[in-house]
Amino acid sequence: MRPFTNMRLLQLIDSTLLVLLLGILALLLWFSLGNVASNAQHNQQQATHALQEAYQAFQQQMVLESLVDEQREAFDTLDEAFFQFTMNPNSSKDGLPKLQELSSHLHQHSQQMLANWPANGGQELKNQFEETSGIMVNLVAELASLSPGHWRQLAVDAHDTALEAREMLEQLEGMDDELAEQVALSIQQSIQQNANLASDMMERLNTIKQRSLLVAALLIVGLVISRLYFSGSFKHLVETAQRAQSVAEDAVKTKARFLATMSHEIRTPMNGVIGMTRLLMNTPMSKKQTEFVESIHLSGEHLLTVINDVLDFSKIEAGKLDLKREPLELRACIEDVLNLMTSKALEKNLELAYAVGPSIPLFIEGDMVRLRQILTNLIGNAIKFTEQGEITVFVMPRNHQGEDFELEFQINDTGAGIPPDRLESIFEQFSQADNALTRRGEGTGLGLAISRRLVEMMDGKIWAESTLGVGSRFHFTLKARRAEGKLKPFLHPDIPEIVGKRILIVENNPASHQALQDFCSGWGAITQACCSSSEAIALIASGHTYDIGLIDSNLPNASALEFGKYVRSRYSKQAFPLILIAPPNDAHPKETVREIFNLYLTKPITRSRLFDSLMTVLGELNLVTVRQEQSRLKLGERLPLSILLAEDNPINQIVATSILDEMAYKAEIAENGQQAVDALRKKPYDVIFMDMQMPEMDGLEATRTIRAEFPPDRQPIIIAMTANAMEGDRQECLDAGMNDYISKPILPEAIEAALQRSLANLHPQAEPA
Amino acid sequence: MQLLSTEALRHLPAAILPRLVDMFGKTTPALLTDIQQHASSGDLRAMAQAAHKLKGSCVSLGAEQMAAICKELQHKGESNDASGINEYVAELTSIYPATFAEMQKL
Structure with a gap:
């Protein structure tokens, strides 16, 4: 059976099942218990009603009983009084009022009795009673109108009537007892009913209990089964994923190994091809053949760079590239790269310059080879895409906390620029802003992708901004710690020979301008910087004196020589030595330059060369003989x-x-x-x-x-x-x-x-x- | 690349130069033959050793082209790669006379 692998669907089914089962349980409980509750309420009401009825009946019975007793007493009293009156020969009509009082008493009681006559007492009995009590009262009234001779007869009648009434009352009492019995019965019934209901409810509750137990058990079983199934699936999924991962890892490793081996295998014969081509180039050939061979040579070298890039990239992809953490001399690193790039920049007459923020330490911890690779790439690109103008490199501190620095590198060019829609994608592999250049045989399109990976490995980010027709600016940042390294002499601050020397800098390129100032003041010199020869001439004319002059050969209006001549008209080479900063292919006539300037300093300006130049000029002045003896x-x-x-x-x-x-x-x-x-x-x-x-x-x-x-x-x-x-x-x-x-x-x-x-x-x- | 670069030779004392060139002239033909024989017999390891030895001489005396070829041969010999060896050996043999002539001019 193919196991389920859709994790989301699995979850959904699992949750639905759970919710469904719980819902069923809740509904079942709700309905069962709801019925029970309403039943219980109904029973309660019924019982209350029955009890109330019983109570009322009981009270009524009590009242009736007392009434019957009173009535009976009234009859008996009247009967006895009647009898005594009639049987007594001394009785006279004077005794009548007492009898009349008793009769009215009886009447009153009869009325009360009739008013409270029980509903089930029987209308006939009631009428009979009314009649009987009426007769009894009438007998008393009759007594007054009859002569004493008839009294005896009347007394017999009264006695009979009283007996009758008593019988009736007894009948009534009997009926009342029957009622009471009925009430008791109904109470008993109600109790019985309640008991029945209670047992019924208990039975139902039991059923509910059993059912819910069953449902809960079903639920548990269902859940356990589903869990088991899902965990089985899950385990399977995890295993599949792990297998896939290990397969992928193996594949990556194999790929990296393969690429490493392959590139080595390719590199060796490629070196052969290139070497043989070089040998071939030294043999006599026709112009056509030379062209072909040169093109083979170029293609060969390009192929080598491609192989190297691919190797690097696959190494990074496979996570095989480890960054070193060793003291790295940042400025020297940049200078090395610029030195390498000089010849390419010269082909196009591009200016190369760099400046590093003075607060940035001389040594940082990092991987020199990889930093150089990034810089070579970005500067190489800048040169590649720039037809005229300058390439400048700036390094600025972005953040600084104790020994930790975040540095931002900027590589600026004055090239054609990159269209905005390409800016995002240029750091992807195999992407180049201008594909035509790739076809022209320069670069692999991997350079920026490699740079991005390297920058990311250095905890930084890389990005670019560009204005079409004006130029591009590539930024990258990296995090680094200050490190201690062995200083080269020119890296020491405050060189004794230079401290306090006044140096005049005439340089119009802002980046070089900045670099010259930074370097010289770092060594302890007092600098005066101007951007044009006229500015510098004005300073000298106004009486300022300097120890050394650093003059750029590319001043506007080609005025470097003019300025030199002006200086020489006032100072000798010893009094005010001048150093001409010029590219290796400087156009100025060598003879003239030698007459005016003490020294050439070839571009790009690096600290080591500037230091050497300054020391040479100062050494010539001081004639350090001690050193020569020692050597x-x-x-x-x-x-x-x-x-x-x-x-x-x-x-x-x-x-x-x-x-x-x-x-x-x-x-x-x-x-x-x-x-x-x-x-x-x-x-x-x-x-x-x-x-x-x-x-x-x-x-x-x-x-x-x-x-x-x-x-x-x-x-x-x-x-x-x-x-x-x-x-x-x-x-x-x-x-x-x-x-x-x-x-x-x-x-x-x-x-x-x-x-x-x-x-x-x-x-x-x-x-x- | 030049047949002979004077860069390396400039640092050597002038007095020993004739001796070195003489020695180069005496040892190289033997080494060349060695290389040739090992190359044709297929003993690439031995060829690599001979090439290495010749390379040392060439590097020290500034025979850049010969050194480059020797390096290539040594590399190939060590990695047991016979491809293109004969061409290299032929090239090496053919530029030797000119190189030696350049040296003798010094």
């Missing part, structure tokens, strides 16, 4: 070390030993890793330069052996040398236990720097001043 002393003379060189290639042996010789070090040679380990067993060395790939035992294995086998005091500094200039190799070397890494061809500076770095790390006090 004449070779490293080996200042810092003698025993060095072993593990290298199998005879030419490289000569190259390395001769470079070390120049530095006054005598190196001993091992042909491979095994020999190096053996040599170290014989005597200790301070430093081993280790080639990575050697026969018998390679550099990595030799290093691991040395690190594992030798005591701490015999551990040398090991510096790798390799021609595989890849980032992964570097990590491999460090993981194996090497201290540093230099790539071939080996250069004296690299060796010296590596030696100094390693020694500084091992013995901070040994670092040469």
